[in-house]
Amino acid sequence: MMYMHYCKRCQRVYMLNGHKQQCPRCHERITELKITYMDYVTMDMSEREQLNSCCADEDQLQSLSTTYRMYKYSKWYKELHEQFPQTTIITYPMADRPPLDNAVPMV
Numbered sequence: 001m002m003y004m005h006y007c008k009r010c011q012r013v014y015m016l017n018g019h020k021q022q023c024p025r026c027h028e029r030i031t032e033l034k035i036t037y038m039d040y041v042t043m044d045m046s047e048r049e050q051l052n053s054c055c056a057d058e059d060q061l062q063s064l065s066t067t068y069r070m071y072k073y074s075k076w077y078k079e080l081h082e083q084f085p086q087t088t089i090i091t092y093p094m095a096d097r098p099p100l101d102n103a104v105p106m107v
């Protein structure tokens with residue numbers, strides 16, 4: 001599926017397949033836009049230039065952007081966590097302090 005992204009560094013809107021995180025040109029972080037692929041392709045050149053100029057403004061970019069909520073299922077997220085596995089935190093009760101009355105045991 002095609003998604004619209006904006007790169008601040010290149011100041012360019014890209015149509016990319018999937019929920020990409022890096023610009024294909026400069027490899028900097030890119031912003032995924034709310035606008036659909038079909039809406040973008042039906043725009044004329046002046047509308048596309050206007051969208052590009054709106055994306056160049058940080059405040060407007062925030063309102064035009066979206067966050068991909070299913071990123072945990074994406075290939076790049078899984079690869080990242082294979083490279084940097086989560087650290088397990090182990091805690092032990094302290095002998096010199098009484099246990100808390102409202103504490104919930106962790107299993």
